[in-house]
Amino acid sequence: MTDQSFPTLSSICSSSGAATALPGTQVVSESAPEQAPQALVQELSDPRRDLTRLASGLGFAALYGLALGARLGGASLLRHALASSAGLAAVGVLGMPALFVLLALVNAPVSPAAMLSVGARALGSAGFVLAGLAPSAALLSVSIESATAAAFVAQGGLLLSGGIGLYQLVSSVRRLLTGLSFGLRMKSTALLLAFCVFAVLLACRVWCALPILQVGR
Amino acid sequence: MNAAILQALDELLRSPRQVAERARAGGDLRALFIASVSAIIMGAGVFGATLATSRGGAQLLYSGVKLPFALIATLLLVVPAFHAIASGLGRPLSFSGMIGLTLAAAGRAALVLSALSPLIWLSFDRGLTYHPGVLLATACYAVAGVAALGIVLRGIGFDGRGFVIVGLFGAVVMSTGGQTAWMLRPFLGRPADASVPFLRGREGSLFDALELSMKQSLDAGPGARYESR
Numbered sequence: 001m002t003d004q005s006f007p008t009l010s011s012i013c014s015s016s017g018a019a020t021a022l023p024g025t026q027v028v029s030e031s032a033p034e035q036a037p038q039a040l041v042q043e044l045s046d047p048r049r050d051l052t053r054l055a056s057g058l059g060f061a062a063l064y065g066l067a068l069g070a071r072l073g074g075a076s077l078l079r080h081a082l083a084s085s086a087g088l089a090a091v092g093v094l095g096m097p098a099l100f101v102l103l104a105l106v107n108a109p110v111s112p113a114a115m116l117s118v119g120a121r122a123l124g125s126a127g128f129v130l131a132g133l134a135p136s137a138a139l140l141s142v143s144i145e146s147a148t149a150a151a152f153v154a155q156g157g158l159l160l161s162g163g164i165g166l167y168q169l170v171s172s173v174r175r176l177l178t179g180l181s182f183g184l185r186m187k188s189t190a191l192l193l194a195f196c197v198f199a200v201l202l203a204c205r206v207w208c209a210l211p212i213l214q215v216g217r
Numbered sequence: 218m219n220a221a222i223l224q225a226l227d228e229l230l231r232s233p234r235q236v237a238e239r240a241r242a243g244g245d246l247r248a249l250f251i252a253s254v255s256a257i258i259m260g261a262g263v264f265g266a267t268l269a270t271s272r273g274g275a276q277l278l279y280s281g282v283k284l285p286f287a288l289i290a291t292l293l294l295v296v297p298a299f300h301a302i303a304s305g306l307g308r309p310l311s312f313s314g315m316i317g318l319t320l321a322a323a324g325r326a327a328l329v330l331s332a333l334s335p336l337i338w339l340s341f342d343r344g345l346t347y348h349p350g351v352l353l354a355t356a357c358y359a360v361a362g363v364a365a366l367g368i369v370l371r372g373i374g375f376d377g378r379g380f381v382i383v384g385l386f387g388a389v390v391m392s393t394g395g396q397t398a399w400m401l402r403p404f405l406g407r408p409a410d411a412s413v414p415f416l417r418g419r420e421g422s423l424f425d426a427l428e429l430s431m432k433q434s435l436d437a438g439p440g441a442r443y444e445s446r
Binding site (some may be wrong): 125126128129130131132133134135136139140143144145146149150152153156160161164165167168 | 389
């Protein structure tokens with residue numbers, strides 16, 4: 001059906017219940033179901049592959065920045081490209097380690113390698129969506145006269161890509177937590193929701209540096 | 218090959234599910250591609266020329282050329298977004314399948330537009346004026362869009378996630394396509410214009426016009442009359 005060239009949710013998670021895991025990971029559960037919360041997640045993940053994926057995502061995000069920067073041209077191209085990637089990078093660098101620590105605090109069976117893999121895929125997908133939107137963004141940012149309308153269009157793309165990235169992240173982490181006790185799952189879900197709020201605020205803070213969004217300042 | 222193209226054209230109208238499945242499966246999509254592009258050029262061309270019957274003259278040719286161009290340019294711009302959104306939300310298709318699906322959907326929409334052309338012509342012939350004509354054309358685009366959605370939804374999956382993907386894609390198509398068409402105005406031709414320009418001056422953008430309309434509505438309250446730009 002598909003010649004899959006980029007991460008998707010379906011490629012991250014198969015639908016086989018508790019046995020689901022990231023590609024390159026093995027869920028080694030204990031024999032008794034009640035011991036599932038203590039299941040070990042052993043990673044066969046490849047950090048180099050994950051970092052490559054992360055870098056690709058940031059590079060794709062820069063394409064969207066370039067498209068937005070075409071409105072003003074010149075050095076603005078570079079500024080938009082950097083700021084566009086920086087929003088995703090900030091979530092990856094500042095947010096993902098914090099999420100791992102918090103999940104570990106509630107004894108969720110996740111590992112740094114698994115979080116790296118999940119984070120790289122989510123950020124890679126967000127960047128991929130931004131790259132897909134880049135042609136439309138270039139047309140709109142160049143041809144729209146009103147600065148407010150151009151900012152609205154730019155925000156729309158960032159919101160869409162960020163939403164898809166967060167959706168991927170939350171879905172993937174929740175799959176990692178399949179089979180845990182109800183209490184642990186609730187705690188982890190609450191942490192994930194809090195992380196989503198933090199990620200949105202953080203990305204917005206960084207993306208505010210995009211000149212196209214600095215309307216009326 | 219001609220028979221295959223004619224069959225593909227027939228399927229565009231009668232069997233959206235079959236078209237969607239063929240596009241999704243990949244393989245040899247040449248007949249579908251050719252049929253879809255032909256449908257876009259002919260269908261949108263006929264509709265564009267019909268819109269221009271309100272003005273006549275060179276506008277017939279201009280609109281007949283510009284409307285298919287607007288449709289194809291929009292497709293070129295939005296297919297990467299469709300691919301990325303569908304992949305990101307867990308419904309990946311091969312890029313060629315995605316192109317086949319969107320082309321087929323646009324081809325179907327263009328065929329519907331061509332079918333609505335007699336209605337447009339009759340309306341203008343019976344004295345329909347500029348602004349109601351714009352509204353009627355918009356309604357025709359909406360009907361054609363719904364027909365196109367049938368193919369896209371069947372290709373992506375007729376469920377909640379499929380609707381979300383198509384909804385997001387629809388937002389990208391409407392904004393990009395709307396702006397592309399805005400840049401290629403006029404399609405009807407203003408009655409007050411002495412001569413027919415191939416392209417009208419920039420005069421802001423679709424979003425600027427919408428923004429202005431909203432501001433005017435809010436400032437003047439209900440009953441405010443929209444002054445066309």
